[in-house]
Amino acid sequence: MRIEDKLYLIGYNIDEEESHLGVSDPEECKKCLGRPCTHICPAGVYSYDDEEGKLSINYDACVECGTCRIVCSYITWRYPRGGFGVQYKFG
Amino acid sequence: MRKNDFDVIIVGAGPAGLAAGYVLAKEGISVAIIERGIFPGSKNVMGGIFYRSSLDDLIPDFYKEAPIERHIVEQKIWLLSGDSMFSTGIKSEKYNAEPYNCFSIFRAKFDKWFAKKVADASAMIINETVVKDLILDGDRVIGVKTDRPNGDLYCDVVIAADGVNSFLTKSLGLRKKITTNNVALALKEIIELPDKVINDRFGVSGSSEGVTIEITGPYFDKMRAIGFVYTNRNSLSLGLGVVTEDMVKLKINPNDLLEEFKSHPAIKPLINGGETKEYMAHLIPEGGYYSMPKLYSNGFMVVGDAAMLVNSIHREGANLAIESGKFAARTYIEARKIGDFSQKTLSSYQKKLEESFVLRDLKTYKNLPKLLEEKQYLISKYPKFIIDAMYEMYNVDKVSKSEKIKLIMNRAKKELGYFNILKDVFSVWRDFR
Ligand SMILES: Cc1cc2nc3c(=O)[nH]c(=O)nc-3n(C[C@H](O)[C@H](O)[C@H](O)COP(=O)(O)OP(=O)(O)OC[C@H]3O[C@@H](n4cnc5c(N)ncnc54)[C@H](O)[C@@H]3O)c2cc1C
Ligand code: SF4
Ligand code: SF4
Numbered sequence: 450m451r452i453e454d455k456l457y458l459i460g461y462n463i464d465e466e467e468s469h470l471g472v473s474d475p476e477e478c479k480k481c482l483g484r485p486c487t488h489i490c491p492a493g494v495y496s497y498d499d500e501e502g503k504l505s506i507n508y509d510a511c512v513e514c515g516t517c518r519i520v521c522s523y524i525t526w527r528y529p530r531g532g533f534g535v536q537y538k539f540g
Numbered sequence: 541m542r543k544n545d546f547d548v549i550i551v552g553a554g555p556a557g558l559a560a561g562y563v564l565a566k567e568g569i570s571v572a573i574i575e576r577g578i579f580p581g582s583k584n585v586m587g588g589i590f591y592r593s594s595l596d597d598l599i600p601d602f603y604k605e606a607p608i609e610r611h612i613v614e615q616k617i618w619l620l621s622g623d624s625m626f627s628t629g630i631k632s633e634k635y636n637a638e639p640y641n642c643f644s645i646f647r648a649k650f651d652k653w654f655a656k657k658v659a660d661a662s663a664m665i666i667n668e669t670v671v672k673d674l675i676l677d678g679d680r681v682i683g684v685k686t687d688r689p690n691g692d693l694y695c696d697v698v699i700a701a702d703g704v705n706s707f708l709t710k711s712l713g714l715r716k717k718i719t720t721n722n723v724a725l726a727l728k729e730i731i732e733l734p735d736k737v738i739n740d741r742f743g744v745s746g747s748s749e750g751v752t753i754e755i756t757g758p759y760f761d762k763m764r765a766i767g768f769v770y771t772n773r774n775s776l777s778l779g780l781g782v783v784t785e786d787m788v789k790l791k792i793n794p795n796d797l798l799e800e801f802k803s804h805p806a807i808k809p810l811i812n813g814g815e816t817k818e819y820m821a822h823l824i825p826e827g828g829y830y831s832m833p834k835l836y837s838n839g840f841m842v843v844g845d846a847a848m849l850v851n852s853i854h855r856e857g858a859n860l861a862i863e864s865g866k867f868a869a870r871t872y873i874e875a876r877k878i879g880d881f882s883q884k885t886l887s888s889y890q891k892k893l894e895e896s897f898v899l900r901d902l903k904t905y906k907n908l909p910k911l912l913e914e915k916q917y918l919i920s921k922y923p924k925f926i927i928d929a930m931y932e933m934y935n936v937d938k939v940s941k942s943e944k945i946k947l948i949m950n951r952a953k954k955e956l957g958y959f960n961i962l963k964d965v966f967s968v969w970r971d972f973r
Contacts, residue, residue, distance in 0.1 A: 452795045455729075455819035462578065489787055491727055491794040491821035513583060514821045515705040516725050519718050520788055528576055531687050532668030536582045539730045539775075539818045540647035 452493045456510050464533035468508040470494065470517075471525040478504040478523070485520050511535070542682075542694055546572045546664070548872055549684055549695040551671045551708060553580035555595075555858045556844025557701030558654045559865030562598055565663035567873055572664045572693065573655075573701075574671050574686060581651025584703075585728060585822035586858060588770050588777045589752055590650065591642045594859040598866070599657060601639065607653050608643040609772035610750030611635070614743075618806065619757035619923040620767070625806040626757075626927045636749065644750050644770045644777065646730075674698060674708055674840070680882075681712070681839035696881050699841050699868050701861075704823045706833075706846035714842065715833030720785040721913065722827030724764075724852070727798050728779030731814035735774050741810055742771055754855070758924035759804065762790060764912050766852070767801055769810060776811060778802065781824050781852075794821070826852045829906035835893070836886040841868040851901050853908065860898050867892040907971035918964065925956060 472478060479502055486495040492510040495517065497503070512535045518526035528534070548564055550557040553575035564571040577583040589612065595602055603611075613636045616629030635641050659665050675683035675692060683694035700708040704723065709715045735747040742751040755767035764783040769776055780801055787794065801807060825831065825848040832848045835841065843849075844861030851860065871889040875881050893899045912918065929948045933941070952961070 450799060450816060455795070455816065458816065458818050459820070483791065485788050485791075488791055488793045489725070489784070491725065493795070512821050514725065515823050516723075516784060516821075519720055519723060519784060519823075528670050531576050531670045532578050534583070535820075536578060537585065537648045537818060537820055539649070540581055540584050540586070540651075540820065 456492060459512065460536040460538060461509065462533050462536055463509050464529050467530070468506065469527045469529045469534070470506050470508045470511060472504060472506070473523050473525050475504065481521075486517050486524065489520050490517055544695050545683075545693045546570045546695045547876070548572075548697050548699060548869075549574065549693055550699045550701055551684065552701035552703055552844075552846070553577075553655055553665060553667075554584055554651060554701060554703055554844060554861060555654070556846070556861035556865040557699065558651070558658050559595070559598060559862040560699050560701060560843060560869040561663040561665075561865075562658045562661055563866050563869035564872065565658060565661040568662075569873070569876070570664075572666055572695075573658070574666045574669050574684065574693075575655075576668070576670045578668055579652050580655035580665065580667070581648045584647040584651055585726070585820045586645075586647050587726070587728065587768050587779060587855060588644045588646065588772070589642050589855060590645045591856065591859040592640055594862040594866075595654075596639065598862070602657075603640060603643060605653075606645075607649040608645050610644050610748055611640040612642045612644065612750045612752055614751045616751065616753045618753055618755045619927055620755050620759035620804065620806060621757060621924055621927050622759060623805065624927050624931060626923070626930055629753075644752075644772050646772070671702070671708065674711060679838055681837065696876070697839050697841065697872050697886070699843060699865075699872075700846050701843045701865060702846050704825045704845040704848075706842070708840075709833045709842050709846055712837055712840060714835075714837060718825075718831075720788055721783065721909075722825065722831045722848070723784050724781040724824045724826045725784050725787055725794060725821065726779060726781035726824050727794050727819070727821050728777060729798070729802075729816050729820075730772075730775050730818040731778055731811050732775045732817050733811070733814040737813070738771055738774075738776065744771075747773055756919050756923065757927065758920040761920050762786065762916060763792075764916060764919070767807075768855075769807070775817065776814065778807075778811065781826075783826065784823075824852065824857070825850050826909065828852070828909045829899070829902040830909070832902075835890050836883055838883045838886075839881045841871065841886055841889050843868050849898060849902065851905065853905055854901075856901075863896060863898050864893060867896070904972060911967065911971055915964065915967070918968070921956065922964075925952065
């Protein structure tokens with residue numbers, strides 16, 4: 450099963466106003482070896498656009514595991530605002 | 541003088557925070573539990589095996605009313621290679637008799653139920669609220685800042701039950717930055733199947749009887765990983781946890797790994813025809829004893845995953861969370877009697893944990909994470925040897941059994957080396973003695 454199809458199964462209360470994820474220094478992403486964030490995230494939140502030379506962050510899909518922030522110290526990570534974010538039916 | 545809003549504020553409504561809240565509320569202490577989800581459990585994940593005894597102390601016979609799936613009658617361990625599986629385990633009628641040893645559960649349902657009991661005991665549960673920071677007076681914790689307007693709340697003691705990502709413990713400097721070596725990234729799916737199909741496939745006679753399978757071996761070559769399959773009433777919980785460092789090093793995409801795992805010839809028949817209902821991911825603090833933060837400070841205690849209290853070998857976490865929550869609550873009750881919430885008084889929380897099975901068990905396994913870091917092959921090479929040897933013994937090809945044994949011994953000598961085996965046995969013995 451593709452990750453995109455799995456993400457459809459998860460309930461989210463998406464915060465349309467603000468992202469809880471970011472990068473403190475986008476220049477570092479250009480130099481970054483292997484860009485671990487792009488393969489380690491279990492929700493496929495990070496992808497790198499080589500043409501634009503830019504990391505894009507699809508914060509809506511985040512399941513708030515915290516892995517990316519442990520893997521890369523340039524990632525600025527917060528919890529979504531109270532009540533927003535992932536909402537499991539089973540857990 | 542500033543007035544306290546509550547005697548105790550607990551951050552996080554997982555099993556650790558709820559247990560602490562329950563003990564305090566029952567003593568008539570005013571307590572608030574602050575939870576960022578829309579309800580307790582809405583953001584929580586666990587493989588799903590919940591051991592009875594720790595919660596039973598608080599709510600006797602809770603399992604008769606709590607939302608549980610099945611009680612577990614058989615626990616299996618599988619050693620997996622690419623094309624084979626060696627199985628061992630224990631099934632017992634004693635596990636099939638009340639009050640039961642453990643159950644499969646869903647956190648979103650279970651935590652919600654537990655929270656209701658805690659609220660009925662008159663703790664205040666404040667949902668949809670993130671605690672952003674601690675409020676300090678000098679080096680003493682006196683409250684929390686939340687993301688609500690005018691959301692500062694004051695108290696005697698804050699109990700951090702905020703799970704593996706605990707920012708509060710870090711902000712006080714009680715713990716260092718978590719490294720990729722100390723946490724496993726765990727993924728899980730709920731796969732729906734009719735209960736009768738599950739009963740047949742797992743060899744149980746009723747829909748309340750459950751089976752667990754823990755999976756390791758050479759299939760997870762170069763990874764410190766554990767897979768699992770647990771039976772629920774109408775579904776299976778299937779997943780894996782891999783030490784994050786190994787996932788980064790091997791450039792693994794977690795979902796690809798999970799999909800491959802699901803297609804293994806030993807796993808596939810279990811889930812055949814099933815439909816995935818939910819996908820989730822969470823970190824497990826697997827660093828063990830040496831990765832624990834300092835557990836208390838002035839006006840502050842740390843419980844559960846925030847304190848890294850997980851025994852990953854025995855997949856015990858929720859029960860340790862509950863146990864630590866109880867100890868923290870009792871420590872507060874003692875401190876209140878003498879009106880002193882300094883770390884000197886709260887240090888008895890640590891003592892209680894040390895004297896209980898919680899830290900005794902973590903101490904027993906204290907060297908395990910390091911051992912596996914240095915000798916990952918212990919979970920691939922030896923299981924591979926066992927699988928190959930078993931295959932050989934059961935494969936009838938006109939070679940006599942005595943010759944087969946000789947061949948196997950020769951392979952042991954060549955592939956593992958007698959001296960290496962001795963060394964490994966010795967290091968394992970030394971670490972667990
Ligand atoms: C895949 C997986 C399988 C597991 N399998 C088992 C198993 O089979 N058996 C077992 O016993 N254990 C298992 N565990 C471990 C077990 O889940 C944990 O040890 C246990 O849940 C810890 O409880 P806790 O209350 O400390 O933390 P959590 O359950 O993580 O609860 C923390 C709570 O705090 C809230 N929170 C966090 N920060 C804030 C904040 N700043 N403000 C407000 N709220 C906040 C969170 O939303 C959450 O509700 C497993 C874990 C995983 C991930
Ligand atoms: S966020 Fe971190 S890991 Fe990802 S590309 Fe940027 S520097 Fe690399
Ligand atoms: S917290 Fe987890 S799910 Fe969210 S972006 Fe980071 S790695 Fe992905």
